[in-house]
Amino acid sequence: MQLNREDLLRAYRTMRLIRDFEERLHVEFATGEIPGFVHLYAGEEASAAGVCMHLGDKDHIASTHRGHGHCIAKGCDVSGMMNEIYGRKDGLCGGKGGSMHIADISKGMLGANGIVGGGPPLICGAALTAKVLKTGGVAIAFLGDGASNQGTTLESYNLASIWKLPAVFVVEDNGYAESTAASYAVAGSQSDRAKGFGMPSQVVDGFDFFAVHEAAGAAIERARAGEGPSLIHVQLSRYYGHFEGDGMTYRGPGEVDRLRADVDCLKRFRTKVTEAALLEASELDAIDRAVADQIDTSVRTAKSAPPPTEADLLTDVYVAY
Amino acid sequence: MSKKSFRQAINEALRQEMRRDPRVILMGEDVAGGAGAPGDDDAWGGVLGVTKGLVGEFGRERVLDTPLSESAYIGAAAGAAATGLRPVAELMFVDFMGVCFDQIFNQAAKFRYMFGGHAVTPLVIRMMYGAGFRAASQHSQCLYPIFTHIPGLKVVIPSSAYEAKGLLIQAIRDDDPVIFMENKVLYDQEEEVPDESYTIPFGEANLTREGSDVTIVGIGRMVQIANAAADALAKQGISCTVIDPRTTSPLDTGSILDSVEETGRLVIVDEASPRCNMATDISALVAQEAFGALRAPIRMVCPPHVPVPFAPNLEDLYVPDAARVEAAVRAVMQYAGKQGARA
Numbered sequence: 001m002q003l004n005r006e007d008l009l010r011a012y013r014t015m016r017l018i019r020d021f022e023e024r025l026h027v028e029f030a031t032g033e034i035p036g037f038v039h040l041y042a043g044e045e046a047s048a049a050g051v052c053m054h055l056g057d058k059d060h061i062a063s064t065h066r067g068h069g070h071c072i073a074k075g076c077d078v079s080g081m082m083n084e085i086y087g088r089k090d091g092l093c094g095g096k097g098g099s100m101h102i103a104d105i106s107k108g109m110l111g112a113n114g115i116v117g118g119g120p121p122l123i124c125g126a127a128l129t130a131k132v133l134k135t136g137g138v139a140i141a142f143l144g145d146g147a148s149n150q151g152t153t154l155e156s157y158n159l160a161s162i163w164k165l166p167a168v169f170v171v172e173d174n175g176y177a178e179s180t181a182a183s184y185a186v187a188g189s190q191s192d193r194a195k196g197f198g199m200p201s202q203v204v205d206g207f208d209f210f211a212v213h214e215a216a217g218a219a220i221e222r223a224r225a226g227e228g229p230s231l232i233h234v235q236l237s238r239y240y241g242h243f244e245g246d247g248m249t250y251r252g253p254g255e256v257d258r259l260r261a262d263v264d265c266l267k268r269f270r271t272k273v274t275e276a277a278l279l280e281a282s283e284l285d286a287i288d289r290a291v292a293d294q295i296d297t298s299v300r301t302a303k304s305a306p307p308p309t310e311a312d313l314l315t316d317v318y319v320a321y
Numbered sequence: 322m323s324k325k326s327f328r329q330a331i332n333e334a335l336r337q338e339m340r341r342d343p344r345v346i347l348m349g350e351d352v353a354g355g356a357g358a359p360g361d362d363d364a365w366g367g368v369l370g371v372t373k374g375l376v377g378e379f380g381r382e383r384v385l386d387t388p389l390s391e392s393a394y395i396g397a398a399a400g401a402a403a404t405g406l407r408p409v410a411e412l413m414f415v416d417f418m419g420v421c422f423d424q425i426f427n428q429a430a431k432f433r434y435m436f437g438g439h440a441v442t443p444l445v446i447r448m449m450y451g452a453g454f455r456a457a458s459q460h461s462q463c464l465y466p467i468f469t470h471i472p473g474l475k476v477v478i479p480s481s482a483y484e485a486k487g488l489l490i491q492a493i494r495d496d497d498p499v500i501f502m503e504n505k506v507l508y509d510q511e512e513e514v515p516d517e518s519y520t521i522p523f524g525e526a527n528l529t530r531e532g533s534d535v536t537i538v539g540i541g542r543m544v545q546i547a548n549a550a551a552d553a554l555a556k557q558g559i560s561c562t563v564i565d566p567r568t569t570s571p572l573d574t575g576s577i578l579d580s581v582e583e584t585g586r587l588v589i590v591d592e593a594s595p596r597c598n599m600a601t602d603i604s605a606l607v608a609q610e611a612f613g614a615l616r617a618p619i620r621m622v623c624p625p626h627v628p629v630p631f632a633p634n635l636e637d638l639y640v641p642d643a644a645r646v647e648a649a650v651r652a653v654m655q656y657a658g659k660q661g662a663r664a
Contacts, residue, residue, distance in 0.1 A: 060404055094437030101435040110403060111436060115427050121396020122428060128397055129404040132346060132382060139400075152423070155393035162388065316438030317472050319496035321524070321571050 003213070008279055011053060011209060013287045015045040015266050017078060018069040020295045022240075025068075025085065028299060029244040035087050038099045041069035043239035046265035047172050048073035050212025051140060051232075054220045058137040060108045060126035062119030064172075065100050066238070067112025070142050074109045076102065082298040088305040095308045096316065108137075116177075117150025119143060120169065124156050127165035127229075138166040138223040145186055146177025148193070157197040157231070166223035168216070169194075169231045172206065178242045179250040194231035206236025207263040210272070236265075325514040327507040328371050330482040331447075334489040335372065335409065337518045339379050342407060345493060347372060348385040348394055349411030349447075356386035368413055369449070369508055391417055395446065396424035402444035402498070403432055409493060412448040415464045415502065429498040430473030444498045445489075451504040451542060451592060452629045452640045461629035461636075463593035465540070466602070468500045469569040475499045475523060476570040480544035482512045487521030488567060494520065504542040524571035528580075532560030535650050536580040536587050539565060540599050543590040543641060550646035559654055569599055577603060578611050585616035586653040590646055595623035617656035620649040 003011070022042040029038055041048070044066075052061070052073035063070040071081055076092060084091025085099045092104055103111035110126060113119050119141045126139035147153055148171050160167045171190050175182050194201035200222070202215040212234060219230035237259050241248045248256075273279040325333065339345045353376035354365030366373025376384040387394040391412060398410035412418065418425065425446065432440035452461040468476045475497055479485035485503065492499040529544060530537075530551045539547035544565040551561040562580050566573055581587050587607055591600035600621035607619060622641045630636050 060400075062400070092437065093435060093439070096437050097435040101431075103432075103436040103440070105403065105436065105439050110400065111432070113428075115423055118396075118423065118428055121393045121424055122400030122403070124393060125397035125400020125402070125406075125408075126404045129401045129406045132401075133344070133405055135405075152392045152396065155388075155390040156396070158388060159390060159393040159397060163385075316434050318433065318475070319441060321475075321497075 005279065007053065008273055009283065009287065011049050011213070012269055012273075012284055013291065014049040014052075014073050015209065015269065016287055016291045017294070018045045018048065018072050019266060020291050021068055021072060021078065024295050024299060026240060026244060033303065034085060036098050037243045037245070038085065039066040039243050040238065040240040041066050043259065043265075044172060044174060044206065044236045045069055046209040046212050046269070047170065047206050047234045047236060048142070050209050051170055051216040053213055054217055055108070055138070055140070057106070057108050058135050060110055060123065060137065060139040062110045062123045062126070062141050063112045064119065064142055064144055064147065065112060065114055065116065066144070067102060068099070071102050071104070071109055071112065075107045076104045076109055078294060079298040079301055082302040083305050086302040086305065087307060088302055089308045089312065090305050094312060094316065096312070117143065117147040117152040120147070120153045120156035123167055124159050124165055127160065127167040128163065130166050131163075136224065138168065138220050140168045140170060142170050142172060144177065145171065145173040145175065145182040148190060149185060154193070157194065157199060157229070160229040161197045161199055164226065164228040166226065167229040168219045168223055169229065170216070171231065171233045173233060173235050174238045176238075176242065176250070190231065190233035199229050199231050201231040201233060203233045203235065206234040207265045207268060209265055209269050322513050322515050324511045325482055326509055326511045327482040327485055327503070328369070328509065330486040330514045331371050331489055331503065332373065332375070334486045334493070335375060336378065338490055338493040339375065339383065341518070344405065344407045345409065346383045346385065346401070346406055347375060347409050347411070348387055348398055350387055350389055350413055352411055353381065353384045353386050356381070367411065369505060371508070372411070391421035392424055395421040396428060398444055398446070399424055399429035399442060399498070402429070402442045403440055407443045407493060409445040409447060412446055414460045415448040415450040416459045416462050418448070418464060418467070425498075426471045426474070430471050433497070434473060441496050442498050443496045445492045445501055446499070447501045447503060449505040450502045451506055452636055453506040455631065455633055455636060457631040458628040465500070465502050465569055466593050466598045469599065469602070473498065474570060475568060476502070477523065477568050478502045478541040479567070480539070480541055480565050481507070482510060483514050484521065484527070484565070484567065486514055487519050490518055491520040491523060495523070502541065507542055521567065523568045524573050525567065526573035526576035527565040527567055528562060528576070529565055530561055530563040532562045532584070534559050534584055534586065535561045535653060536577070536584045537561050537563045537590060537646065537650065538577060538587070538603055539563060539590045540569065540592065543592050546641060546643050547590050547646055549643040550650065553643065553647055554650055559650060561650060574606055574610070578607065581607050581611045582614045585614050587615070588620045588622060588646065588649045588653060590622045590641055592624065592641060595621065595626050598623060617653040620653055622646050622649050
């Protein structure tokens, strides 16, 4: 898929929105106003944006505990997300899900997921629906290097392959499952695992939006054409801990600083498109300002929004009971 | 109306619903059987033949043989349900829930609440349960109390062929995740079952016997054991009401409490392991809501707290039978109160 000006602006805007959303949550979480815990996606933006650029509302994604970026890239309302993370009635899930369960089924977003490896089987189901009902849709499972070791994931590779489902498994390998390094916990390689199930796979630099976008385009096109599932191994990193409050003592000295300075996906995108004269720096600056305002407004709104009412405790368990 | 087995009643319910709604699909291990194999195409129709013939009518696009991979296909059924299909997945034996439970209780059951009421997950998971098949510890459990414990799931346990057909059609049309439990000992039992489609609503108990002395609540096949005991006791002059709750979630608490208010005595027959099962749940309900009506302590007729044994003589000792129910009823009838406390 060729990217035109509008696509490039949209891609940058999506990544900037995710970055600012997460950087702001990092600040706000420290104030103690946000209940529970949050897992930030900052640093990984190119993956969600690069994959979801190819998707529409009839396509489904399943996300992870680190799900804010996938939600934003799939078109979830940012203010609704912020409200949800603050536990507000007007949150996307009425304040009943929180950070780890944000979903918007109408946007094809089947939920962040508190269970590592919970998503891949669900995505086989969404892909099955697309196949049986001939919707032309595809289904994408985002999963981490940690989830790549779950039986659910490996079973899903097999099921998707034997049923030739229109599915793509995007392994976002940020190098750490909680505090345990992927180099310790993952035997073999992600692409060899795909090969074992007869799936094509690609290894992609996850700091490079264009690389992710191209790889995802090929995998999604293949899925839509009825040729079956693929795997994309996206190599990237996270700027924050497993969860907010994680002291990250397991990381190397200066590791995150170097990542921010050398390989940051937003910086690289900006350099590439401005040097190639595809976009003006001023256009990107304008997006930065608009996004900053949007995040500011969403936080202000969420802070003053009402919580669910007492009656909400008992609703939404069943359609009817 | 014609005589149909429990197995035929379930098959007919599936066939009629698949004809009615193209979104209904079946998936599970060997639900057709013989996929990719050189022999017969509809080789098994389910491990005990319950789905036999359906692949012939609906094809392999709607009757999907799965790999032995319960996490993947039960999860896929949940994902398919949340995105527009109405899958009926077969887990085969309830004992296999252990390898896919996350997809049932953390995913399917919780979508609606976690997503603020925006998810609809019309999923049915069928499975066999129960002892009496000489199938030993890993193919004989009941385990419905575990599903009943989970908010977001409905749990259906039919006690006969007629009940199975109506309750399964209701389950398939229901918009929530439903666990549908089939006692494998019942598959060959026959009774009159209407040919046409019909539904039995959830949460409405069936009174299979009506009497004034003792209320007996039975779960699933234990309704038949309770009926047999009630019939024998009637000849001895003890008149029992037998309640089949049909569904343990939702549970028709009103029918149970109303009956206990009349009889003042309660015996619960539950084939599930005795700790935290339906018998303890219903006992707690009645102790809390109808304490004043009780004329005797509640009696629970359950297996001992051991895994299901293999040796036929041990398994026969394990499963509650009519004699034990009769003994429990006689015990509550003979209860005279604490010495000196009651006249």
